[in-house]
Amino acid sequence: MKSHQGLLPFLSFLFTAAGLFLVSSCGNQGSTTQQQGALGNDAASQVYVAPGEYDEFYAFMSGGFSGQIGVHGLPSGRLFKVIPVFSVDAEKGYGFNEETKPMLNTSHGFVPWDDSHHPELSQTNGETDGRWIFINGNNTPRIARIDLTTFETAEIIEIPNSGGNHSSPFTTENTEYIVAGTRFSVPVPQSDVAINSYAETFNGMLTYVSVGDEGEMDIAFQILLPAFDYDLAHSGKGKSHGWTFFTTYNTEQKNTLLEVTASQNDKDFIAAINWKKAEEYIQQGKFKEMPANWAHNVYNEKTHTATSTMKKKVKVLTPEDCPGLVYFLPTPKSPHGVDVDPTGEYIVGNGKLSADLTVHSFTKMIAAIEAGSFETTVAGIPVLKFEDVVAGVVKDAGLGPLHTEFDGKGNAYTSFFITSEVVKWKVGTWEVLDKASTFYSIGHLMIPGGDSKKPDGKYLVALNKITKDRYLPTGPELCHSAQLYDISGDKMKLLLDFPTIGEPHYAQGISADKIVPNVKKFYPLEENEHPYRTMGEKDTRVERDGKNVHIYMTSIRSHFAPDNIEGVKVGDKVYLHLTNLEQDWDVPHGLAVMGANTGELLVMPGQTETMVWEPKSEGVIPFYCTDFCSALHQEMQGYIRVSPRSSNIALKWSLGEEEPVQ
């Protein structure tokens, strides 16, 4: 819902009566279809995963305005984990413990939240490979990389010179790069200018983030473009490998009331970027090094600690200096999604205010470029002729196409927001084959591998913004929803509704076989390089350094060592460094301290995490394990005595009345 705030008022402005009619008719139609689908075709058995059995696919659902990723199974829809990415998560201590706070550092300081839109799996040879999943932070422009051996956020990179990282983080065929185009153009570099100088002083920046063999990200280069809104992207594959396509809207270059002012041009552009050419220009030194300020945050799995490094420059290419780097493909009606079919030949522009879909041909685009056949130039960038590049139009498919995915069998599936439906059409003939209603207001859709060279065309997931009456009501705020369709036959068949966290803005799916064998069970204790680790109970201790008190604590079923601590004083800053000594699958221990102004620690086996606690008054403070660990979990508790600042009680720590640890 969040991403279409501009669209909804615009539509109600134009079609108030028609809109009401549409919504109500969709609702009626919907419940009929669902009942027939579920009963007539035994949908229940198709989504039933027996107790103890595994789902066939992982589905990584963006959390939208939750900033996180929800990990579900398909076809069951079951939620396995919420991976904290851009938002703090007190449940897991993410952003609360000392080790993960640096993950959320930015050039604006600590930012505890973001809006996560597009998960994107890493690819090898154009196929999903199950190594990592990337996701964009839209609000304070960032990209995160999640390691799929641990399902933890491993790296976050800030994107400078950007004002809304929406067309991101779509990958190239071998994850050479993931891209980041700005939705909101801004002054580059940022400066104090009049807002209505937009057309003259603002720019749109596209960013290519390189990805190394271990997943490490870096900003390879940026491309400075006119001040349009760069909305979505996909890189080419196969024959179009080496190119990336970004949709634009607001080629009118307006800075106010965009819902009207940015919808004036009949056509906006798809920007085609030749990134292999960009590499040549970088090699030739045709870039300008611009000062910038961006954070690069990396979580080290050995030290169990993140570090944040501020970087101070970026390499910027400008089209005037780099002929052949950028071309514009005219595309009707404020195109939103841009999707490349599995062969790499067809580039689908989903004109979000249109009744039609425009499909461009990569082959025709190259021919037009080679022929030098341009309609005009904009800011030094050649604009190709629409009729030179268009391959076909999918006519009267619905209203408000947003996104298209592919099934690997020659079919495409497009979501239509305004008419709340998925439309199946044939690539090449452009004929509409089938339509299925969604409940309600679909945004993205997802087929596992559906934006790769090898889609797995068994299921389609509709990602819906609005649920209204679909579930038991929960007050004014209702869940968003995913809907699972069987697309193995000629007709789409609705199988299942399931709620998701936040907004399931986009999702990626992958066969579980590509991930399960690599998933780690715990962290080997002998590999723990945390500077405050404690490798065994005999090493547990408490050390004072001025007002800083460091507690080297361990946990194992079912006690903390030490569990009695004295000598802490009011005004101290107490660092509880907890190492979980367990080396057993699925045995985390938690740590909670009464009155601590922070989240709990939730420490995986072999890991060390640190809680900072600043006791404000004297007393004896209990602490305990929060993650049910054994039959004697409730006994996993301890006390810290807090004495007045003036007291001279010595530090003392112990475990067991006859076995002082000291």
Add this chain to the structure above:
Amino acid sequence: MKAFHLFPIIFSMVLVLGACTQDTGSTASAPTDTASADVKGQSTVQDDLSSKNVLQVAIGSKDHTTLVAAVQAAGLEDVLVNAGPLTVFAPTNAAFDALPAGTVEDLLKPENKSKLAGIIKYHAAPGNYQGKLLKDGMMLYQASGHYVKVVRDGDNVTVDGAKILGTVQASNGVVHVVDKVMLPH
């Protein structure tokens, strides 16, 4: 207490575990009758990486094949792999051999399953009792519901008359090897 190493263990353990482990991780299938008896317990979890639990320690010991057979006959494998903590007193094969002739064979008969289970539970205490935590005169509450007495003389510890020969740490508790089968009385 001297160290007592049970560990040329891992190979035989993997073999035995493999044999009793059903296939996990198959993908979605048609609905099955989950109410039927063939339900997988926690002892079928495939995990060769984690530190060994009480059952895995026993399975890995060539001196405890009779105990393991008894645990399996009594259907108690799943209890010994759960989170614990459990303190298990594990009689050696020699200890079982010292019972009157025919006793073990009799207990392993299906009709004596609950009696056998009662005897095995008599060898397990909920808790993590090791080292000096086993104190002279203390009464340990066993999983069978009985109390047994601990007698300590220096480093020599007996529990209900069974002498602790050595101790192995397990992920979910501790295994004390004992020289005698303890029988509820």
